[in-house]
Amino acid sequence: xxxxxxxxxxxxxxxxxxxxxxxxxxxxxxxxxxxxxxxxxxxxxxxxxxxxxxxxxxxxxxxxxxxxxxxxxxxxxxxxxxxxxxxxxxxxxxxxxxxxxxxxxxxxxxxxxxxxxxxxxxxxxxxxxxxxxxxxxxxxxxxxxxxxxxxxxxxxxxxxxxxxxxxxxxxxxxxxxxxxxxxxxxxxxxxxxxxxxxxxxxxxxxxxxxxxxxxxxxxxxxxxxxxxxxxxxxxxxxxxxxxxxxxxxxxxxxxxxxxxxxxxxxxxxxxxxxxxxxxxxxxxxxxxxxxxxxxxxxxxxxxxxxxxxxxxxxxxxxxxxxxxxxxxxxxxxxxxxxxxxxxxxxxxxxxxxxxxxxxxxxxxxxxxxxxxxxxxxxxxxxxxxxxxxxxxxxxxxxxxxxxxxxxxxxxxxxxxxxxxxxxxxxxxxxxxxxxxxxxx
Amino acid sequence: xxxxxxxxxxxxxxxxxxxxxxxxxxxxxxxxxxxxxxxxxxxxxxxxxxxxxxxxxxxxxxxxxxxxxxxxxxxxxxxxxxxxxxxxxxxxxxxxxxxxxxxxxxxxxxxxxxxxxxxxxxxxxxxxxxxxxxxxxxxxxxxxxxxxxxxxxxxxxxxxxxxxxxxxxxxxxxxxxxxxxxxxxxxxxxxxxxxxxxxxxxxxxxxxxxxxxxxxxxxxxxxxxxxxxxxxxxxxxxxxxxxxxxxxxxxxxxxxxxxxxxxxxxxxxxxxxxxxxxxxxxxxxxxxxxxxxxxxxxxxxxxxxxxxxxxxxxxxxxxxxxxxxxxxxxxxxxxxxxxxxxxxxxxxxxxxxxxxxxxxxxxxxxxxxxxxxxxxxxxxxxxxxxxxxxxxxxxxxxxxxxxxxxxxxxxxxxxxxxxxxxxxxxxxxxxxxxxxxxxx
Numbered sequence: 001x002x003x004x005x006x007x008x009x010x011x012x013x014x015x016x017x018x019x020x021x022x023x024x025x026x027x028x029x030x031x032x033x034x035x036x037x038x039x040x041x042x043x044x045x046x047x048x049x050x051x052x053x054x055x056x057x058x059x060x061x062x063x064x065x066x067x068x069x070x071x072x073x074x075x076x077x078x079x080x081x082x083x084x085x086x087x088x089x090x091x092x093x094x095x096x097x098x099x100x101x102x103x104x105x106x107x108x109x110x111x112x113x114x115x116x117x118x119x120x121x122x123x124x125x126x127x128x129x130x131x132x133x134x135x136x137x138x139x140x141x142x143x144x145x146x147x148x149x150x151x152x153x154x155x156x157x158x159x160x161x162x163x164x165x166x167x168x169x170x171x172x173x174x175x176x177x178x179x180x181x182x183x184x185x186x187x188x189x190x191x192x193x194x195x196x197x198x199x200x201x202x203x204x205x206x207x208x209x210x211x212x213x214x215x216x217x218x219x220x221x222x223x224x225x226x227x228x229x230x231x232x233x234x235x236x237x238x239x240x241x242x243x244x245x246x247x248x249x250x251x252x253x254x255x256x257x258x259x260x261x262x263x264x265x266x267x268x269x270x271x272x273x274x275x276x277x278x279x280x281x282x283x284x285x286x287x288x289x290x291x292x293x294x295x296x297x298x299x300x301x302x303x304x305x306x307x308x309x310x311x312x313x314x315x316x317x318x319x320x321x322x323x324x325x326x327x328x329x330x331x332x333x334x335x336x337x338x339x340x341x342x343x344x345x346x347x348x349x350x351x352x353x354x355x356x357x358x359x360x361x362x363x364x365x366x367x368x369x370x371x372x373x374x375x376x377x378x379x380x381x382x383x384x385x386x387x388x389x390x391x392x393x394x395x396x397x398x399x400x401x402x403x404x405x406x407x408x409x410x411x412x413x414x415x416x417x418x419x420x421x422x423x424x425x426x427x428x429x430x431x432x433x434x435x436x437x438x439x440x
Numbered sequence: 441x442x443x444x445x446x447x448x449x450x451x452x453x454x455x456x457x458x459x460x461x462x463x464x465x466x467x468x469x470x471x472x473x474x475x476x477x478x479x480x481x482x483x484x485x486x487x488x489x490x491x492x493x494x495x496x497x498x499x500x501x502x503x504x505x506x507x508x509x510x511x512x513x514x515x516x517x518x519x520x521x522x523x524x525x526x527x528x529x530x531x532x533x534x535x536x537x538x539x540x541x542x543x544x545x546x547x548x549x550x551x552x553x554x555x556x557x558x559x560x561x562x563x564x565x566x567x568x569x570x571x572x573x574x575x576x577x578x579x580x581x582x583x584x585x586x587x588x589x590x591x592x593x594x595x596x597x598x599x600x601x602x603x604x605x606x607x608x609x610x611x612x613x614x615x616x617x618x619x620x621x622x623x624x625x626x627x628x629x630x631x632x633x634x635x636x637x638x639x640x641x642x643x644x645x646x647x648x649x650x651x652x653x654x655x656x657x658x659x660x661x662x663x664x665x666x667x668x669x670x671x672x673x674x675x676x677x678x679x680x681x682x683x684x685x686x687x688x689x690x691x692x693x694x695x696x697x698x699x700x701x702x703x704x705x706x707x708x709x710x711x712x713x714x715x716x717x718x719x720x721x722x723x724x725x726x727x728x729x730x731x732x733x734x735x736x737x738x739x740x741x742x743x744x745x746x747x748x749x750x751x752x753x754x755x756x757x758x759x760x761x762x763x764x765x766x767x768x769x770x771x772x773x774x775x776x777x778x779x780x781x782x783x784x785x786x787x788x789x790x791x792x793x794x795x796x797x798x799x800x801x802x803x804x805x806x807x808x809x810x811x812x813x814x815x816x817x818x819x820x821x822x823x824x825x826x827x828x829x830x831x832x833x834x835x836x837x838x839x840x841x842x843x844x845x846x847x848x849x850x851x852x853x854x855x856x857x858x859x860x861x862x863x864x865x866x867x868x869x870x871x872x873x874x875x876x877x878x879x880x
Binding site for chain 1 (some may be wrong): 463465466470471473474476499500501502503506507508509510511513515516518520522523525526527539542543545546549550552553554556557573576577578579580586614615618619620621622623626632636638639640641642643644645683723732816
């Protein structure tokens with residue numbers, strides 16, 4: 001029997017959790033947004049569960065409905081990961097870094113320094129960023145998609161080249177001979193393209209894993225091509241097994257087109273969790289967390305099901321007539337699941353509490369339901385794993401780690417311990433140093 | 441009697457020390473360049489001495505004589521300070537951030553996040569950077585000095601405005617009412633100039649000190665003007681009391697011209713130390729550290745003194761004829777001091793070991809000599825304090841903290857403890873939030 005190889009990462013956002021109401025729960029410290037102690041504690045909880053990595057997405061700079069909700073992201077993903085690197089020993093550390101709004105040389109030095117600091121646990125989620133509000137923070141309009149992806153292709157190659165600008169054996173620091181490094185094994189990169197350029201070399205020696213692992217998030221044709229060339233892990237979004245399977249196949253094809261083995265790219269899908277001892281307790285927890293959104297979401301649920309729903313009757317299930325008339329909207333991939341939940345006879349409030357309208361599939365129930373979902377998707381070839389967004393970090397990570405992980409381990413789906421000490425070890429990502437592809 | 445108010449910062453560079461030979465000393469771990477543990481330990485030693493701040497200069501990207509010497513800077517100054525923030529509780533955390541090679545929005549978010557993380561201990565040494573080799577890392581030529589300073593003036597104002605884009609009372613995180621922040625007290629900055637622009641707002645609330653303290657390093661007329669407007673502390677270089685006094689007066693005048701009180705800008709001069717029980721031991725330590733450089737430096741010493749010196753006779757002092765013929769070079773402000781040392785009868789080797797050719801005045805001797813130097817400069821009105829570069833961090837910081845600091849405290853020159861908890865508290869820098877000046 002081969003080693004269990006489901007990949008699991010933990011999403012760490014603003015310090016509260018993936019649900020907008022998380023910061024208001026009485027057992028949550030409302031200052032977690034600014035607390036690096038909290039963020040380190042959350043990562044330690046994920047590491048206790050032997051999760052492959054924590055993943056910190058970044059805007060950069062979207063503020064949102066600040067009157068009622070916390071911003072979604074960390075104060076600074078790199079400084080947060082620096083704190084996490086100091087407070088953990090094994091778990092991978094992955095952050096989003098925009099290729100559009102950063103200089104490649106600055107990305108190269110900061111991710112490589114994190115890689116050194118964490119003894120080979122860093123990953124870079126290289127994305128192009130979107131949003132005119134984000135671009136405006138940099139005093140500009142958002143470049144077109146071809147421009148952004150054109151720059152991203154160049155930037156990633158430049159960063160990888162800078163990472164590899166010291167030969168792997170270059171740093172000798174031999175006190176006796178006085179040779180600090182082999183100067184001949186440290187070379188400028190002298191790369192320039194249409195969008196970015198750098199001379200180098202970088203001044204940072206190899207880490208325990210050589211250099212960081214590349215991640216990518218995005219589903220457009222441009223994203224497919226970029227991920228196919230460079231990414232070892234794709235941070236994905238899919239609401240059904242069929243959709244996930246198709247996306248995974250597309251990324252594997254893209255890797256093959258780029259001359260790589262399809263197994264070199266792993267597709268992990270988002271999963272949101274509200275874990276409690278039983279379904280009712282989990283639903284009540286999620287009602288407390290999300291009730292404020294129910295008026296808006298009920299209006300949207302109407303569109304998903306194609307029937308009128310009465311906001312004054314949240315306690316009632318859909319009537320037999322409503323159920324008979326309901327048709328899942330072809331415009332929202334979550335609609336069929338929402339109708340299935342409605343058919344089980346739950347009240348409108350409980351249908352919404354099942355998380356039928358959220359950014360990812362949602363498990364609201366006991367740990368075994370999450371494990372079942374993950375097993376089914378994994379064994380269907382729909383995913384290589386998951387990135388998990390708990391509702392509330394302060395206790396939702398523990399609920400996942402203490403409830404779901406042991407079931408997955410018992411079923412032989414998830415490793416009992418880390419395979420090694422670096423993120424490449426954890427993920428089985430091949431060794432790489434310098435640019436992995438011909439420049440093009 | 442007023443509070444003693446000499447300001448002292450500790451220079452933390454590459455993990456070894458300010459002398460190129462530091463990494464080779466048998467009691468130094470030659471892997472310190474890549475060791476964040478070492479850097480945290482060094483900062484903790486400085487904090488034990490109640491020093492106001494650690495200062496981490498940055499290139500960014502100069503590699504140097506890598507065959508024989510370590511690069512001068514940290515792998516990444518922000519990630520290093522993040523580690524130091526997690527490992528210390530009081531000492532200020534100051535790093536160089538280039539206004540030329542960073543986006544203002546990225547500078548704003550990262551320094552403000554450090555300020556939050558350290559509970560109000562961050563300082564930004566805002567400099568324009570120089571060197572074609574550095575610019576080449578960013579794929580460009582170095583902009584002209586007027587362009588670089590033009591951008592710096594705008595960038596600092598933009599960063600300060602972004603720092604203050606949340607009202608000081610804006611972050612309420614009131615779980616009962618559900619108000620996360622006062623939306624009306626969070627406003628975009630909408631600033632744009634000739635070189636940089638940003639809409640904002642930043643998404644980060646105030647820190648315990650409101651926002652970071654601005655430092656500047658540089659001595660040109662452009663630097664004077666920039667520091668006069670924005671800097672609370674100037675990281676200076678001066679070889680004589682007269683020169684330091686003139687520089688300090690010029691910075692105070694520049695502050696006054698910018699409409700500030702002259703006391704709002706503090707001039708701290710560099711000081712390098714090799715502290716040992718007696719002068720002979722200190723000289724021997726420095727010989728071990730720097731002997732490799734002596735052939736080059738002897739050739740340079742000839743020019744400083746205007747006499748021929750024989751590299752085969754390093755054990756000999758200057759002859760009476762040589763001493764009579766020697767004239768301090770007017771082109772090097774260190775020459776008069778070098779001649780004074782020569783007149784004391786030291787051998788050529790020991791003259792060089794006194795550090796007569798280095799980046800700052802050098803103390804090679806017992807702790808009391810450093811204290812005397814600092815007292816004399818301070819009481820002459822030449823400086824508001826010092827930034828100290830020990831020869832070797834692993835034991836040179838301890839030698840300074842355990843030897844020099846108690847003498848300064850006994851003499852009433854240096855505080856017995858931190859005045860408060862933030863860098864502004866330590867330095868007596870006035871409260872500030874948002875932009876401190878009219879935009880111009």
